Amino acid sequence: ITLSAGDWMVFGNIGFIAAAGTIPTVLTGSISQTNNTQATSPNGGGFAQVGATLGTASTNVLPLGMTEVNVTTSTVVYLVATATFTVSTMTGYGAIIARRFR
Secondary structure (H helix, E strand, C coil): CEECCEEEEEEEEEEEEECCCCEEEEEEEEEECCCCCCCCCCHHHCEEEEECCCCCCCEEEEEEEEEEEEECCCEECEEEEEEEEECCCEEEEEEEEEEECC
């Protein structure tokens, strides 16, 4: 999402869908100003991670807390997801939302 100059609250969620037989062990999501790069926890709240052996063929959703983003020029902000899993495949989806401070 591209943010114009100003102060923003940015938040989102990420869903992970494990294929049959896939065993997710770590799911991570964040709001980042660098493409394909997870932000560093706690990222002002815009970070979430689950580390556990989750069910096979499961859908898991991580809500990302709000984080404040202050920019002086138009800036792209990314929703970044990573998953550690074994056996098969994993797909994902998500939403990123931004609201400007008044």
